[in-house]
Amino acid sequence: MKITQVEAFRVDVPPADPPFLWRDGLSGSPATGDGAVLRIGTDTGAEGVAFLSRPGAWAMLSYLAENVFRPELIGADPLQREWLWHRVWELDRIHELPLFVLGLVDTALWDLAGRLQGEPVWRLLGGYRTAIPAYASTSTFADIPEYLDVADQALALGYRGIKLHAWGDARRDAALAHALREHVGPEVPLMYDGSAGFDLPDAIRLGHALGDAGYLWYEEPMREFSVSAYAALARAVRIPLLVGETSDGAHMDSADFIRAGAATFGVRTSTNLRGGITGAMRTAHLADSFLLRAEVHGSDLPTHHLCMAIPNTTYYESLVTSNPVRREAAVDADGMLHAPTAPGIALPAGLDYPAGLDRFAA
Template sequence: MKITHVEVHRIDVPAADPPFHWRHGLSGSAPVGDGAVLHIGTDEGAEGVALFARPGAAVTLRELVDRVFREELLGADPLRREWLWHRVWELDRIHELPLPTLGLIDTALWDLAARASGVPVWQLLGGFREAIPAYASTSTFATTEEFLDVADQCLALGYHGIKLHAWGDARRDAALCQALRAHVGPDVPLMYDGSAGFDLPDAILLGRALAEADYLWYEEPMREFSVSAYRQLAERVDVPLLVAETSDGAHMNSADFIRAGAATFGVRAGTTLRGGITGAMRTAHLADAYRLRAEVHGSDIPNHHLCMAISNTTYYESLVTATTVVRERHVDDRGLVRAPTGPGIALPLDFGYPAALERFVEQPR
């Protein structure tokens, strides 16, 4: 089997309704959903796709395919995913690829292989579970009262825990986190994500408040450029740290956080920022060797499969972005996410990309 065409299709990803925002200093939801589908096809009819949904996604991805990826992929065996994963990292050495693009080829090739085998990707990966509890991962709301009301709604809908994305003010966020613990009681798992908003002194201040409130994990309080800063944070706070979400290098960089003693809860795994499915699985196995967690980041479809394949992940992350909460369609009334059943990754058609992708006919350029 050989790869015969590598194409990019611009798609319209529906904008969030209502719009939402993150902490102070970060942009929120995009007003127009700009995305792209990477499509890889073969001489035997096997094909796979990967979705890239970021501002300017189609322009970025088409330029990378035309300039870098197509020449590398045409004529290659699509089942040699390990080889091609290494080739992408070799190309990154020269081209400095955007972090979310490093795993797109890998994800599409896993989709292709699983479709060709007639099984879901999570089964091709070996499979660990058929259901996993979901936690509600909030966007940033205006007031403490809104956060508490959203938490009540989420728990009533069956979610198994709450993770806060707050304002990026260490003292205000600390007060919110402690107010939420007092509101929901001692038994609800709570987590906090700083979205890299703090320096070390403020990260310590907030981390101590989270420890007092018995939070399950403390996620990305600082930019992940300095492993030594995270090591110092781990030495000064008792709340467990979940790290290595946006740092480059997939499992290689995650290993440095672990070796430094900075990953006291675990590390992030996911297709979008850790080098696709292959990078995520390497990260998970690395963490497991140290008896740490590899928490899957994000609620897109490929990460749905990862949740079923990775033994040392705890929850499915389900984004909640409105003050009137509607359960994500993958989450049932018991707060569980069930394993996908269709072959491949099975990206849903309601993203809006052409139905022609189900039967690709365009010739390579």
């Protein structure tokens, strides 16, 4: 079996309705949707796809498919995923591929393998569970009363925990963290994500507040380019740190955080920021070897498969970006995400795909 087709297709993705915000200093949800699909086909008819949704997705992927991926992949064996992962890694040295593009080829090849075997990808990865609890991962809301209202709604809808994305102000965020803990009581798991809004002194200040309030983990308070700053933060606060979400370098970067003592809860893993399914699993196994967690980032379809395959992950991250709260369709009334059953990985449902791609939709 040889790869004979490498194609990119444009997909219009509706903007978020209603639009939502992240912390002060960051842009909110995109005003217009932009998506793309990478499709890899073979001489036997076996094929796989991977989906990319973010501003500029089509322009980036169409160029890369034509000028970088196609020359490399045509004629290759699609089942040699390790070899092809290394080839894309080599290409990244010159082309400086965006993080969210680095793993697209690998994800499409895993989708192809699942379709070829008639199995969902999480089962090809070995399979660990068939369901996992979901937490509500908030966007940024207006004030403390609205956050408390959103938390009440999320818990009533079945979510098993709440993760805050707040304003990026250490004092204000600390007040919110304490207010939410007092409001929901001691048993509800709470997490905090700083979206890289702080320097080290403010990250320490907020970390003390989160530790006092009994939060489960403290995620990305600073940009993840200074491992030494994260190591200093880990030494200064009691709350465990979850690190390595957005920094370059796949599992190798995560290893440096762990070696420095900065990953006191664990590391983030994902297909879109850690080099596809292969890179995500390498990161998870790395963390497991140190008895750390590998929490899966995001709520796209590849994430569903990773959550079912990785033993040392705790929750599924389900975005809550509106008030009134709408529970994600993939999460049931008991707050559980269940394992996919269709072969491969699939494309998101409900989008207007070019002719022939709709057969891949979930």
